[in-house]
Amino acid sequence: MTLSLRDLTISYGGLTAVDAISLDVAEGEVVALVGESGCGKTSLARALLGLLPRTASVTGSACLGEDELAGRTDWKDIRGRRVAIVPQGAMTGLSPVHRIGAQLTEMLTLHGGHAEPAELLERVGLPPAMLRCYAHELSGGQRQRVAIALALAGEPRLLIADEPTTGLDAITQRQVLALLAGLGTTMLIVSHDLAGLMPYADRVAVMYAGRLAEVRPAGTLAAEHAHPYTAGLLTATPVADRKVPWGSIPGSAPALDLLPEGCRFAPRCPLATSLCAEEAPQLRSHGTAQVACHHHDKPTFPVVPQGDHPLGAPVVRVAGVHHRYRTRSRTVEALRGVDLDIHAGEIVALVGESGSGKSTLARIILGLLRPSSGRVEIAGEELTTRRGRALRRLQQRIGFVHQDPYDALHPGMRVASLVAEPLVTTGTPREHRAARMRDAVSAAGLPVTDEFLQRFPGQLSGGQRQRVSIARALAADPILLIADEATSMLDVSTRAGIATTLRTLAVERGLAVLFVTHDLGEAVQSCDRIVVLRSGTVVEHGLSADLASAPSHPYTAQLLEAAQT
Structure with a gap:
């Protein structure tokens, strides 16, 4: 069934979030x-399900077959039956006190589905035995599959x-996207990960500040993209190859009350001219695509710096660390003899799946x-016995x-x-706090x-917000910074900016950084060394460039393959 949007506009209190x-x-x-984030894509998705707040105003048309969705008030036979959603954060959206089978049965009863719960699990690649499981007994990828079911x-x-x-980690991301693409259902996937979606989508619509910038077949996007913002999103996606530069789009998307005249991307665009600032480009046919831009040249964006500076003394030494989690029924070996060193001025990535x-x-x-x-x-002082x-x-260090x-x-x-x-x-003296606070904010x-x-x-x-978190971490002048999946919930363009900031801190402050991530592409681009962890064991470690070009462990090779775009 075809979904057709025509001049769909969504406003909040007079501020336009989705513009025609x-x-x-x-x-x-x-x-x-x-x-x-903030470009309007989630508002558009919610409008198709009637989930916008009452303060929102919707004009234009959104037809699903013969059903008009824009401005609709009666959703009883539409939501869940004709249009359904896999919501953001679905991994934590399952009931913690009901078994998976009971949740599926409830949804089938509510929406009049004819399948059996086991059939739904089979469709998303899960065994019927999981009907008796609770959400906490499943991995992140399994919970996401249940949300799809x-x-x-x-x-x-x-x-x-x-x-x-x-x-989700890179391997699970690919599995979930492949599952969605293979369902055979008409689908709108909302995401900030342009490069990650290209292998699984038929077409890609790039949205910026409430407007469409480019719409193109996914198979031609990498080679033939024409909008500078599309180019920026592609270069801001880290690839596990140091020969491919990791770019960063300067600035940030405008707030709804500060939308510029003319092209809304102009303040961040390397190609912008006075025409861009004065006249908004229209979405026009461009071969097999539609593009809203006055230019067709290829832009150049700033590149995230890579480490090539001398390192200082060791700040962290981890030696033979084992850790077991014990429950009444079993013992889980979380770590098995882990060794790790981090030097001053060095960024070390700790990589592995969930x-x-x-x-x-x-x-x-x-x-x-x-x-x-x-x-x-830590700096030669024993931590574990204190x-x-x-x-x-x-810990204050x-x-x-x-x-x-x-x-x-x-x-x-x-x-x-x-x-x-x-x-x-x-206990920093009150008279020194303001200067230390401003120094940390500036450094972030x-x-x-x-x-x-x-x-x-x-x-x-x-x-x-994440930079404020970094500033908080820097305020007490630490010698070690631990960033635990600090960019996993951010836009690709924002992630590149955070990586640049961490590199600056490592170089200028001699800060040792432990960068915990499941994204091997980001680790290769922004870290000096990589430690690959699997099931609590270090399976491989080495310089980022060496590990990316010649991995010695099959698991590392699998992570590298998942990071390629």
Whole structure:
């Protein structure tokens, strides 16, 4: 069944989030709608399901076959039956107290589906035995597959997948996208990962600041893209090959109340002229594509720097670390004799899929978890045997950047207070806090204006929030920074900017950085060395360039293949 959008416009309190979008999705076609956070793609998806807040205003048309979805009030026979969604964060959206079978049965009953729960699991590649499982007993990829099965329960004609691979490792991402593409259902996949979606979509629609920038067959996008923003998204996706530069789009997408006249990408575009600032380009046919741009040249974007500087003394030494998690029924070996060194000025990537032990090792180095055996030294001082005040004193030399920039910051505290808080807890004299706070904010790549320092987290973009988290981690002047999946929830363009900031900190401050990630492409591009962890064991380690060009372990080769785009 065809989805047809015509001049679809969505506004919030007079501010336009989606601006006259016209797009068709043919029956059985997979269309990827891509763009940075705040571009309007999620608002568009929610409009197709009637999930916008009451304050939103919708005009134009969105027809699914003969059913008009724009502005609709009665969704009883539409939502879940004719159009369904795999929501963002579906991995944590399952009920923790009901078995998978019960959740599937409930969805089948609610939407009048005719399949059996076991059939739905089989369709998403899971065995019937998982009907008796609870969500916590499944891996991230398995939970995402269950979320897809729930969306399929009502036999919808249109499936909307909103950021379906966020937080998943590269191998699982490919598996989930291949599963979605192979369902044979008309589908709109909403994501910020342009390069990752190209092998699985039929067409790609690139969206920026509420407007379509380019619509093109996915198979021709890499070679024939014509819009500078599309080029920026492609170059901002890290490839596990150091010969391919990792680019960064400067600046950030405009807020709804600060949309520029003319082309909305002009303030960030290397090709922008006075014409771009004055006249908004229209979406016009360009071969097999549609492009909204006054230019057709190829832009050049800044490149994320790679390490080529001398290193300092060892800051971290991890030797023979084992860790076991014990429950009443079993013992899990989370880490098996891990060794790791990090020097001053060095960025070391800890890479592996979900469940490999990365976060467990990070918690041990932070002193939040005592290993079953082995030792950890920070600047020559033993960490693992310390308690109380002695442990806290050593922990103050370690900065930590959390994975989720939206949950890591207190929503009721201003930027200045958030960054200064570690200085209060470490006993820094009051007269020195303001200068230390501003120095940390500047080092994290943020403005130190009074207006910015008085903002709340809700007034910041995802990238700005993560930079505030970095500033908090830097405030107490640490010698080690641990970034645990610090870019996994950010746009590709924002990730490149964060990687540039971490490199600057390593070089200028001599900071040792442990970069925990499941993205081997990002690790190859931005880190000096890579340690590959699988099932709690280091299977390979070495210089980033050497490991990328000639991996010695099959698992590393598998990760590299998943990182290629």
